[in-house]
Amino acid sequence: MVTPHWQLDDSAVERRGVLRGLPGVTRPVLRLVRDAAPGPALVVAVLQVLSGLAAAFGLFATTGVLTDLLESGPTADRVVAALPELLLVGAAFGLRGALDVGVSLAHARITPAVRRLAEEQLYRASLDADLAAFDDASFHDRMHRARDRGLFYLERAADNLVELIGALIGLAAAVGSLAALHPLLVPVLLLAVVPDGWAVHRSAQMAYASVGRTVALDRRVQLVSQLATEREPAAEIRAYQAEPFVLDEYRVAADPLRDEDVRLATAQARVRGVGRALAGVGLAVTYAVLGLLVGRGWVPLAVAGTAVIAVRVGTSALNRLVLAANQLVEQGMYVADYREFLDAATGSRRTGADVAVDPSRVALDRVTFRYPGSDRAAVRDVSLGIAPGETIALVGENGSGKTTLAKLVAGLYAPTSGQVRWSGRDIAGVDRARVADRVMMVLQDPVRWPHTAHVNVRVGRHDRPDPDGRGVRGAAAQSGADEVVARLPQRWRTLLSKQFRGGVELSGGQWQRLAVARGLYRDAPLLIWDEPTAPLDAKAEFAVYESLRALAADRTVVLITHRLASVRHADRILLLHEGELVEQGTHAELLALGGRYADLYALQSRMHADA
Numbered sequence: 032m033v034t035p036h037w038q039l040d041d042s043a044v045e046r047r048g049v050l051r052g053l054p055g056v057t058r059p060v061l062r063l064v065r066d067a068a069p070g071p072a073l074v075v076a077v078l079q080v081l082s083g084l085a086a087a088f089g090l091f092a093t094t095g096v097l098t099d100l101l102e103s104g105p106t107a108d109r110v111v112a113a114l115p116e117l118l119l120v121g122a123a124f125g126l127r128g129a130l131d132v133g134v135s136l137a138h139a140r141i142t143p144a145v146r147r148l149a150e151e152q153l154y155r156a157s158l159d160a161d162l163a164a165f166d167d168a169s170f171h172d173r174m175h176r177a178r179d180r181g182l183f184y185l186e187r188a189a190d191n192l193v194e195l196i197g198a199l200i201g202l203a204a205a206v207g208s209l210a211a212l213h214p215l216l217v218p219v220l221l222l223a224v225v226p227d228g229w230a231v232h233r234s235a236q237m238a239y240a241s242v243g244r245t246v247a248l249d250r251r252v253q254l255v256s257q258l259a260t261e262r263e264p265a266a267e268i269r270a271y272q273a274e275p276f277v278l279d280e281y282r283v284a285a286d287p288l289r290d291e292d293v294r295l296a297t298a299q300a301r302v303r304g305v306g307r308a309l310a311g312v313g314l315a316v317t318y319a320v321l322g323l324l325v326g327r328g329w330v331p332l333a334v335a336g337t338a339v340i341a342v343r344v345g346t347s348a349l350n351r352l353v354l355a356a357n358q359l360v361e362q363g364m365y366v367a368d369y370r371e372f373l374d375a376a377t378g379s380r381r382t383g384a385d386v387a388v389d390p391s392r393v394a395l396d397r398v399t400f401r402y403p404g405s406d407r408a409a410v411r412d413v414s415l416g417i418a419p420g421e422t423i424a425l426v427g428e429n430g431s432g433k434t435t436l437a438k439l440v441a442g443l444y445a446p447t448s449g450q451v452r453w454s455g456r457d458i459a460g461v462d463r464a465r466v467a468d469r470v471m472m473v474l475q476d477p478v479r480w481p482h483t484a485h486v487n488v489r490v491g492r493h494d495r496p497d498p499d500g501r502g503v504r505g506a507a508a509q510s511g512a513d514e515v516v517a518r519l520p521q522r523w524r525t526l527l528s529k530q531f532r533g534g535v536e537l538s539g540g541q542w543q544r545l546a547v548a549r550g551l552y553r554d555a556p557l558l559i560w561d562e563p564t565a566p567l568d569a570k571a572e573f574a575v576y577e578s579l580r581a582l583a584a585d586r587t588v589v590l591i592t593h594r595l596a597s598v599r600h601a602d603r604i605l606l607l608h609e610g611e612l613v614e615q616g617t618h619a620e621l622l623a624l625g626g627r628y629a630d631l632y633a634l635q636s637r638m639h640a641d642a
């Protein structure tokens with residue numbers, strides 16, 4: 032059996048065989064922490080340094096305590112002699128505890144702020160991305176990794192960074208004290224922790240490799256999960272008795288995912304076991320060396336006593352450090368995914384001149400467009416001109432390229448080759464927002480904004496001042512949306528989403544009327560009209576076409592429809608076939624030509640006559 036393309040995917044692993052170094056990981060996280068919560072970040076840094084100093088001081092004071100206790104003489108005298116140093120040790124560690132509480136308090140403000148900033152950056156990048164990027168599977172993969180894992184691990188990475196710095200400072204305190212007591216004690220400390228550190232590092236590597244292999248499967252499971260749990264597909268799944276099919280789809284993706292998880296957990300447990308065993312041996316060697324130093328008389332017993340404590344403090348700090356560093360490296364790979372997505376999204380954005388453009392005269396010059404990853408052109412070598420105020424109609428079979436061509440005219444896609452010019456200017460070189468500002472677009476499958484009826488219309492141009500609501504009401508009257516709203520329980524303030532309490536659902540045609548109102552409310556000189564009347568009843572369709580005719584009076588209009596009766600009044604009809612412009616002219620000219628249009632028209636007329 033051939034493995035479907037969305038199953039185990041090794042390309043992602045190859046791409047990242049080599050782990051990025053810690054500095055490469057910490058830099059972006061550090062930058063994010065600094066930008067998200069500069070004050071708390073500074074407080075954490077200062078308190079951590081003070082806490083490290085208190086720990087070092089406490090260790091030094093411990094040597095004094097042990098020296099006094101190990102002196103010869105009556106026990107009571109020795110304890111009394113050690114009291115001042117004992118108080119100092121208590122004060123140092125008490126202070127350290129208080130400082131650590133301060134670190135925790137400041138730290139608590141960092142993580143939510145990092146999440147908040149990272150989310151906004153992600154959504155902004157996604158909204159900024161070029162439309163064509165959404166037709167690209169690798170863009171989706173990146174988006175999925177960045178949104179579902181990148182954000183989560185970014186938060187964890189920020190936590191680990193704080194932990195890492197704390198552990199580093201704790202370690203510096205222990206190493207500093209050990210070096211001051213005897214330089215040989217420092218390398219001995221490493222023996223105890225390096226094997227465990229290797230194990231954690233190796234298992235992080237394995238985890239990431241596994242995620243790289245299964246990301247596409249994971250996405251598949253999520254898609255199936257939507258099918259099984261969301262409201263939209265629920266009716267059709269039941270009507271088609273597709274429940275077992277959906278479950279099978281789930282199993283096909285979920286079984287290999289489960290097997291991969293088991294394999295990973297087993298391999299990780301094995302590596303960690305080896306690491307633990309070696310770490311035990313390392314600790315035994317550490318204490319043996321310490322015993323040797325005391326036995327040879329190179330180190331006094333009191334110093335050795337402090338060294339034991341310092342080794343314990345140092346080992347624990349080093350363990351925390353290795354763990355935090357390794358988690359950070361692992362999380363850093365997801366952070367890199369997040370950054371990569373941000374870069375890809377930003378990179379996909381077409382930047383151009385920030386100048387006003389005028390779409391009254393549109394010219395296409397040998398325009399070809401291929402969707403990302405597709406080797407067939409959806410629009411091929413199309414040249415045409417649209418005169419100011421002209422209404423052109425695009426007709427043709429399903430998939431002939433009408434919608435794609437309309438989006439090229441509107442500047443939503445940039446041609447793969449050729450040029451789209453507005454009043455002589457190639458719009459590929461113009462800022463996207465400037466182009467979009469001049470277009471009103473009503474599409475086949477409009478967004479159902481989970482908001483009030485009013486917002487559903489106003490979002491057509493959300494920054495247009497409409498204090499008394501006249502603009503919204505006018506657009507609604509033209510599209511027939513006013514009748515829909517009149518029947519809603521709270522009129523314009525009714526929430527149009529069943530997913531929220533008190534929300535209501537509309538029929539397809541009712542949604543479409545609101546979408547048409549939204550397009551009309553936008554009010555721009557170039558109108559793209561992509562079959563928006565298909566779900567409307569005859570009365571609403573008639574009303575909408577009447578308002579379209581009124582709108583067309585002072586606008587350039589690109590009209591897409593399969594109802595040839597509706598295109599008879601267009602100034603020119605263009606027939607597309609497999610992406611190519613094969614016929615154009617007025618209704619009468621095309622009928623006289625006796626080509627594809629004439630055949631289609633005859634067919635539709637017969638169907639209507641039969642009906």
Ligand SMILES: Nc1ncnc2c1ncn2[C@@H]1O[C@H](COP(=O)(O)OP(=O)(O)OP(=O)(O)O)[C@@H](O)[C@H]1O
Pocket residue numbers: 166402403405409427428429430431432433434435436
């Ligand atoms: N997002 C996409 N990614 C890849 N290919 C696409 C995408 N959208 C459309 N296509 C392909 O491009 C071709 C043209 O599609 P387009 O939607 O422009 O046709 P259309 O004439 O508007 O069709 P319809 O009458 O069904 O609305 C089709 O072969 C389609 O499969």
